[in-house]
Amino acid sequence: GPSAAGDCASAGDASCRSSGADMVAGAVHITRDRLDQLVFTVPYLNVQQTVVKRNVWLDAGLDTIFRPFTWQLWVSIGVEIVAVTIVILMFESKGNSRVTKGGFGQETFDSFYWTLAGGLDPGHTGKIAHTVGGKIVVTGHLIFMVIIAACYTGSVGAWLASSDETPTVRGLESLADGRFTVAVRGPN
Known part of the structure; x- marks a missing residue:
């Protein structure tokens, strides 16, 4: 006062x-x-x-990006990512010869790029998933992006409550x- x-x-x-x-x-x-x-x-x-x-x-710090989830949830997200990666490699190794010939490390960067690009724009030509593993990756990333968007935009209600209206x-x-x-x- x-x-x-x-x-x-x-x-x-x-x-x-x-x-x-x-x-x-x-x-x-x-x-x-x-x-x-x-x-x-x-x-x-x-x-x-x-x-x-x-x-x-x-201090705001850089850890504010992790605050929407607790550390237990971040650990479970990491475990889920590892588990899904193993399951996808199991699916893809039977029908995709590039997985068995090239090994995991050879195409990891390229796979990461196309997974991210496909998750951000799944309907664009050349990025659509054709295999079972690819469809799992794209669907999982889209669902996870919806969860992240919902968590980070959860403060919209508080912002609207304090607006000029x-x-x-x-x-x-x-x-x-x-x-x-x-x-x-x-x-x-």
Whole structure:
């Protein structure tokens, strides 16, 4: 909140009356699940009220790309990729002489490129899968890309909830019409 002398000079200004959020309103449960801007100390669904404190943002880092999934899920994804690779090699080695003649390492880069290109544009001429293993790869990559897209765009709801179309809170009287699901007062 503002200090007695006016606006706060910075986020850590000692003259500010409130060091945390004064009010949080709207789709708080979406914000809690999708964004790291707030830390929720009590689950909202358990007590129907949420205590909010400001999250300290130290460094975004490069690990944010891995945050949609837990480490256990990333390990299981890696195991699944290895298992599918072995199954595809078993399928392809019986009907595709290039797998048995060339070995695994000789065509790995080319296979990786065409798998990625086929997953990104499976209907383009020259990229369509003809063998059973190729169809498994393309289908698996498309399904996985849908999962990734759904996880990374999950914050769209929170973004829409905070857009210009969303009513803004101007004070406690704004909460009287019931447009907001939750309001949490800060220390002041």
